[in-house]
Amino acid sequence: MTRANTPAQPRSTTPSVSGWVRRAGGIRWFIRRFGFAQLFLKPARRVLAPLIIPMLRERSVEYRGASHPLVYASHNVTWANERCVELALARALMTGIPPERLLEVGHVTPHYFQGGHLVVDKYEPGSLEVDIVDFAPAERFDLILSISTFEHIAFDEPGATPASEAIAAKVSAALNRCRSLLAPGGLLAITVPLGYNPALDAMIANGELAWDRATWFKRFPRRRWRQVSRSEAVRCRYGSPYAFANAILLAEWEA
Template structure:
């Protein structure tokens, strides 16, 4: 709860700075209404599914970080799918995300979230004593270098290389990233500088937060925050070591 409150205060402060008091007040009001109506939304949408690599997955409907209203609704579901496909062995998560949605037991590396059990190291500097059988990063790598001071656009590429290096032989890796947040990352995906064994692109299609698979070009043409709040497209990359 403390972390979520801190996250909310930071988001409001940044919004006032970037968009002004009026727009921020409207955003806060909309979020409050959404939280109040969450039980109704959850009841209405609990049986809805989206198609991902030939399988129908349920949307994640959760209050934390407004997951039922943004890209987390598909990203968390994809992470669950990834973790149930094969034996996982030793698991490393980049960014402290999944614990907030009930998925625990993994080693977590997160530079900024100071909670018990989380390793607070920079991803490009950290070297584990032992590699991991399963590594995943959900909506985290797009922040590396881009949302830090000073901004270092090239740092995200070093982060991707670090993540790959953490995977043990025979292990597996999942990365999900919103499109449009980090321009350097988008450029790397567009050029193929960032490439995975299997790639899937998803786009948001409706205000009520529905998603479908799309082509690479369609996903990369989407803007962050338009026409819907937060991500309007998501990249999913997986690989086997």
């Protein structure tokens, strides 16, 4: 069940949420990251999605001078978290880009949209299962897109408990690799939930990502998302007052 311009239905080959949780670190990891209640609320929302989504009021987010509908879908219960606004932004960025000129880092948008573009994700079947830093294609891309993926680098990898410096080094390496794969005039765009990964939050606060453009979005009551100032966004806490991200960053780099 989806809503807002009818994204594609999730594919049946997608691993189950429980399988993803096991790979990331198990039930204890899930509770530590998202809270005990979400262990039950998220599956319940998924089951009830066919009833819930038709009752939701459509919302939009402003970006680049246009209004983009939030995406409500049963996969990952997007209406209850930041994925609804991330997908709206992703769709805006992807519009007009030929599939062969688009690279996605982290397997996200194929769950919702018809694409046909190349996806690199070393943990997700159905993608090119390789670390982005080891990816060496002959072609270059007009758009490289990554939705809520960089916060997991070295932070949520199975068995990993690296120091902040190690996380920062791996994030920087992945960013540098992505930028090297841009065609002239190309764009790298990533979204990051603020407050999830302290090491990445520190990189953002210290200006270490060196983006060309940053847009900040905050969640408001009744599932509204709006652009806000950097100072307002970085004050938001992950998981409070709303479950999951209460603010996100859209960072962009131009070739």
